Amino acid sequence: MSTKKKLKRNIIIGYKQAVGAPLLETSGVRTNPPMGRLVFFSFVSIFSFLVTFSDVMIPQKHVMALPLSTDSRWIVDENGQRVKLACVNWVSHLEVMVAEGLSKQPMDAIAKRILSMGFNCVRLTWPVFLVTNDTLGSLTARQSFQIHGLLESISGIQANNPSIIDLSLLDVYQAVVSSLGDNNVMVIVDNHVSKPGWCCSNFDGNGFFGDQYFDPDVWITGLTRMASMFNGVPNVVGMSLRNELRGPKQNVNDWYRYMQKGAEAVHSANPDVIVILSGLNYDKDLSFLRNRPVNLTFSGKIVFEAHWYGFTDGEAWKNGNSNQVCGRVVDNMMRMSGFLLDQGWPLFVSEFGVDQRGTNVNDNRYLGCFLGVAAELDFDWALWTLVGSYYLRQGVLGMNEYYGVLDWNWCEARNSTFLQQISALQSPFRGPGLSEANPHKVIFHPSTGLCVLMKSMFEPLRLGPCSESESWNYTPQKILSVKGTYFCLQTDDLAKPAKLGIICTDSNSKWETISDSKMHLSSKASNGTTVCLDVDSSNTIVTNVCKCLSKDNACDPESQWFKLVNSTRSSTMIKPLSRMIPTLNFPSKDFHGSS
Template identity: 55%
Template sequence: MVAEGMSKLPLDEISKAIGAMGFNCVRLTWPTFLATNDPLANITVRQSFDRLGLNFSDVSLIERHNPALVDLSLIEAYQAVVSNLGDNNVMVILDNHISKPGWCCSRTDGNGFFGDTYFDPNVWVEGLNYMATLFGSHKNVIGMSLRNELRGPRQNVEDWFKYMAMGAEAVHAANKDVLVILSGLSFDNDLGFLSTRQLNVSFSSKSKLVFEVHWYSFSNSEAWGNGNPNDVCGRISGSVTNNAGFLLDRQFPLFLSEFGIDQRGVNERDNRYFSCAMAYAADKDLDWALWTLQGSYYLREGVVELEEVYGLLSLNWTTVRNQTQLQRVQSIQQPFRGPGLSEVPPYKIIFHPLTGHCVTLDSSRRLALAVGPCSERWNFSDDQTLSLTTGSTPSCITTVGVGMPVALTECDDVMSSKWALLSSCHMHVSTKVAGGNATVCLDVGGDDRSVITNPCRCLGGDASCDPEGQWFKLVTSTRLIIS
């Protein structure tokens, strides 16, 4: 119930670091009991640590870094975090993560679904109303997530519709301005039941309701470990669309409110999944929240000072755990075609999810291409050419040969390459080598910068093969590019 990291750094430093890394919003968790159990909510931060038997040094460090917090009540400390984020122009989504404070989540923890031991629907609605009212004056609180990861043996569609409508109405009645964010079933992997039925609420649903979905490698762990990555990415991306992505086609906002990776880069299943998820998020232009910021926990599942390897920050909170991974997610922090981005006609970027870069002109070599900023407008035409949409003379990407850098040629040149999207994930951008039958795919050269063509990898179903370097996603964008 106390935001992590208060024993590591001053709150204001953490808030500023969030903005400096390019993030504009925090999904801040809270347990129902913080809003509905006054004796619990009104103990101080110091008393809470004492009750849990945590080392006195934790309180001393909070007192050193955040002296104004240590003797506030838990609910006041939560408010202080929200306010400080607002002072630093960071938006907040209040996320009702669990009822009874503790680590989340399991199917049998008593917090999973309406009617579970700690999940009384009436108490939950009371808590939502309390928090929506309490934070009504905090203009940086822009949304309330009604409940994280509904799950367990009690879960069913009828109760979802009944109680989610109750929760949504309670939040709307208390605060007309915040977005109402609704999670699905099965640990928020499934919103498919909305394909045939809508949630009935008294307010305009398409101006206020947002649906959220989660996506991790461990949701499909065996597939990522044992399957061909091209096939697995194609199949699971299709499943995400069937379970949640279809809502975009119905003009409902979809929020990928949890996705993430072991930041150390040692988990092969995570690594395979994350490039796929990055491509999907870019292609669908999703809003998203990365799990997670914190480098450590005061106490998690009985372990004091547990390190969070999915955390963007290191154990000491003063450095980024993996600068390369941060760079990757920064590539999708700005919308590609979201609201307000209609300054230019739609064009394509050629996005390389493994690096977070895009195919662009190589400033050091004339008519050569490299991976770098997403600063070029491409067109993928009906005649299967990939051409620049700027300049007086159209230029097309053309293969020169196996292992060779691609070139830009005039599009009416008979040598201009025709490109096709191969494999189940549609991310192998392929062509035939001029004068031969060899099929090659866009790739990144050994200098980790130049764009070349190589024989297409992993098309044969080999589970041990790694195709990520050859994954390029053609993403539609209307973002204004300023040269």
């Protein structure tokens, strides 16, 4: 037996000898020691059962080995270790056909900014005609801007990116990919449209096979040329076949006919890239795959993509109760696309996003629900969008993009609070090769992007970085305990901080998920009142009356939304002893747990 195991065994034996029996068994049945035994409850015994043993390991930095492939529902590298795509969309498919923002900032500065915001990947859009229409593809960047009267943009590019102004549009696209690669940013090459321009509507001629601008043969030619162009370019890790199929011509049979042809064409031209297939109805519907999988000559490279915005469901979030809307929308998402994860396919939510000004009620309510699901399912994703402003969009010069993560000048993050909200989701919680710690749960708070953790022995539980979260265990008896210790989460009284205790069989130690959102954690206070876990203005974890469970459409429940997330990733640091010894909450009368 190792020294560590012997130490753990001896400490536990010493504790049991001191108090007579363990206070928390897996069955949920407690054996209470006689009061006389408390005399022997020494500091050594207290110390022994507080220390967390084997669940905190020193994490090792993962160096990706490209190319990527798939392992069941996960995207993995060449060594079989999970790689989570945490991407941002960079628009390059509009009329000018030059990646947006290059008149505002140097290409390298934008790439570095992407990385500094925590993204490891860009979904870089392109139109089919860029590679199939020689007249368009041979235009230089300068000529393309001149055609659209964008003289100010030419001046901006000459100042910030002078080396590309007289390159062909195809060479500019390749230069952007190269700059991202120089900064260790992966690229998903996304065929967004055929004819360059803003996407999307049912009648724009770009929606489905056979539409005015969407010739399937020309499309496959474009895919083949683009795949060949980036064969051997290591940071181009994937190709998305087509964005948001839609319109009156869409049908399942043609989807299988052409998407399978497109996938085969890409794989034949570039077998290294993962091949990403979108669904119908603006990429909301992949339900037809439930009983009819794709039939391809290759495997280990297929990923499916879906889109999910607040406006996907109209103004349901603004007009309805957030808990009820969240429950209904998530159920629908699982029926339409989320089921693929259970079937062993990776799901890439390649577009989600919100108005970064924070004034859109519909978006704000949607976001908390989305982030909770994104943490729970731990899927790959791409935020819409990087773009702070456009050269020209829908006839408007310099249009401000309020969904953009960067500001109008492409200098700073538009909303740093939003970046905090998504930061925990930029790393994987679990997956192949991710075994820094034994399986456990973290308690994630979507509204802040933080997790429940202990700061010190003198402070209550607070929200903090998920990278520093305790490892929690949620038992069949509905007890939330700090894994590897005898501590469990308990409620005290209304508006009081939640606490950690060692008598873990009373009603104030049992936590159930309630409400349609499944994100309220409820328990019983000492007076029998049902309470929910909550967060106060100082980020302290408290318990309050459960709010907004149903009906009330004006109520905001998000301070009480928590998600128990499965994880095998550890803290980024070994926690100091003061973090391991929180304040004890002994019962005031006896070990029967009365108070």
